[in-house]
Amino acid sequence: MLLIPSWLWALSPAEEAVIDDPVTAYAILEKWIDAEAELAVWYNTDGSAEASDAVLATLDDFGAVLNHFAGEARYQAYFMTSFSHESIVNNILDLCESLAAAVRLGQSGNAREQALAVRGAIVAWQRYDEELLNRIQLGYFYHLIGFSAFIMIMVFVLWRMSRVLWHSREKERQSAAFSREIVLAQERERSRISRELHDTIVQDLRYQGLRLAGISRKSDAEDTQKICREIIADQKNIIARLKDLCYGLLPPDLHQLGLPDVLRRLVTEFNKQTGIECRVSVQEDLIIQPLTEEMQLQCFRLVQESLTNIGKHAHASEAVLVLRNAFLAGHDDKPTLLIYVSDDGRGFEKAPSPLGSESGLGIRGMYERIAILGGSLSFITAPGEGAMVRIEIPLSGSIP
Numbered sequence: 001m002l003l004i005p006s007w008l009w010a011l012s013p014a015e016e017a018v019i020d021d022p023v024t025a026y027a028i029l030e031k032w033i034d035a036e037a038e039l040a041v042w043y044n045t046d047g048s049a050e051a052s053d054a055v056l057a058t059l060d061d062f063g064a065v066l067n068h069f070a071g072e073a074r075y076q077a078y079f080m081t082s083f084s085h086e087s088i089v090n091n092i093l094d095l096c097e098s099l100a101a102a103v104r105l106g107q108s109g110n111a112r113e114q115a116l117a118v119r120g121a122i123v124a125w126q127r128y129d130e131e132l133l134n135r136i137q138l139g140y141f142y143h144l145i146g147f148s149a150f151i152m153i154m155v156f157v158l159w160r161m162s163r164v165l166w167h168s169r170e171k172e173r174q175s176a177a178f179s180r181e182i183v184l185a186q187e188r189e190r191s192r193i194s195r196e197l198h199d200t201i202v203q204d205l206r207y208q209g210l211r212l213a214g215i216s217r218k219s220d221a222e223d224t225q226k227i228c229r230e231i232i233a234d235q236k237n238i239i240a241r242l243k244d245l246c247y248g249l250l251p252p253d254l255h256q257l258g259l260p261d262v263l264r265r266l267v268t269e270f271n272k273q274t275g276i277e278c279r280v281s282v283q284e285d286l287i288i289q290p291l292t293e294e295m296q297l298q299c300f301r302l303v304q305e306s307l308t309n310i311g312k313h314a315h316a317s318e319a320v321l322v323l324r325n326a327f328l329a330g331h332d333d334k335p336t337l338l339i340y341v342s343d344d345g346r347g348f349e350k351a352p353s354p355l356g357s358e359s360g361l362g363i364r365g366m367y368e369r370i371a372i373l374g375g376s377l378s379f380i381t382a383p384g385e386g387a388m389v390r391i392e393i394p395l396s397g398s399i400p
Contacts, residue, residue, distance in 0.1 A: 028066060028092075029122050035062050039103075039115055047106040059100050066093060088128065092121045178368075181361045196245060204238050244269075252300060259288055259296045260323060263303055267321055274311040276319055276343075283324040287335055287395060298369045299339065299393065302377075305362050306341040306389045314345025314387065326392075334396040336375075342388035351379035 038058040042051040066089065099114035208231050218224045252262040260282045267278045288296065303321065310319050322340040352363045370377040373393045381387035 028069070029126065031062050031065050032118060032122055035059055036115065036119075039111065042103065043108060047103075047108060052103050052106070055103050056100055059096050063093060063096050088121055088125045092118055092125070095121060178364060181364075185361050193245070200241055201238055204234055208234055254293045254296045254300070259291075259299060260286060262300055263321060263323070266300070266304060266307065270307045270311065276311065276316055278307070278319040278321060281320065281322045286323055287325050288337060290395065291337070291393070295373055298373055299337070299391070302366055302369055302391055303339060303341060305366055309362060310341070310343045310345065314343045316343035316345030316386065319343040334394070337393040337395055339391040340388060342386060344386045347381040347383050347385050347387045349383050351381055
């Protein structure tokens with residue numbers, strides 16, 4: 001349950017008085033009009049005794065009403081809100097006494113001046129009443145604005161909390177799914193290595209064992225030498241296959257070769273394995289500092305995954321790898337490393353995203369690696385027009 005602070009609705013006794021009787025000064029003015037009517041009669045009769053008594057009686061009634069009003073407890077706080085109000089009431093009472101004295105003495109000129117002064121004081125009272133009402137209404141308006149702002153802030157805070165909670169749960173779900181896929185990928189990779197060893201290396205070694213066993217049954221030296229030459233050639237093939245297998249598993253020697261040369265070797269192996277012609281374009285004065293060997297390895301894996309996707313899915317005949325530097329807009333001292341991997345294959349309709357259901361483990365792994373580098377990864381593609389992977393990595397102090 002939402003509790004509303006009491007300051008949003010609480011009224012002071014003065015405000016309650018004005019709200020209960022918002023025409024206080026107007027009501028006093030009505031009483032004064034009766035007194036002015038008697039004064040008019042007094043003026044017309046040249047201050048007759050009967051008219052004077054009527055005026056004095058009316059002034060007594062008016063003073064009594066004013067004194068009664070000022071004495072009520074609920075209006076005491078009303079007077080406390082402004083010293084002007086209290087001074088006005090006291091001034092009216094003093095002017096009424098002066099007016100009564102002028103009537104008793106038959107001083108019509110002085111009586112007129114005092115009567116005008118009383119009316120002016122009552123009009124001033126009306127003006128102060130209006131100002132007080134305006135202040136109260138303005139206070140209500142400010143309270144409403146404050147309460148509305150409070151509600152809006154609470155709604156926004158609750159919305160932000162719900163969004164943060166949703167993102168947290170979504171990240172947990174994605175992390176769990178990604179962990180499961182990593183485990184499955186590891187198992188698939190183990191199975192692939194096992195099949196590769198069993199179907200190629202183990203079979204070749206078994207065949208060589210059979211050929212070696214047959215040497216003892218050969219009496220002709222020429223046949224024996226022929227078998228030995230075949231076994232040596234097979235051993236060279238086995239060694240080459242083992243090297244290829246190790247090259248795919250072990251990280252490249254970035255310390256000795258550097259990222260550009262390692263990527264050139266990767267492209268050469270890609271050409272041999274897939275038959276897709278891949279060209280490499282490296283900027284002559286390419287800057288890769290301050291990328292560490294670990295960061296360069298992440299770049300290598302990003303390009304390796306991009307080429308793997310081309311070989312598996314693109315149905316391309318040609319691919320291009322470009323490495324060059326660029327600078328952040330307006331910052332000539334903050335270079336970036338740009339890597340483009342493009343092909344002329346069939347492309348795809350929608351560029352993959354890290355949260356998309358269409359993104360496989362390889363694409364998600366690429367987004368994980370680019371996050372480690374603090375860079376950006378984007379895909380530019382259209383059906384039938386090939387695809388391009390754009391990788392941008394900052395080379396300034398912002399690298400994590």
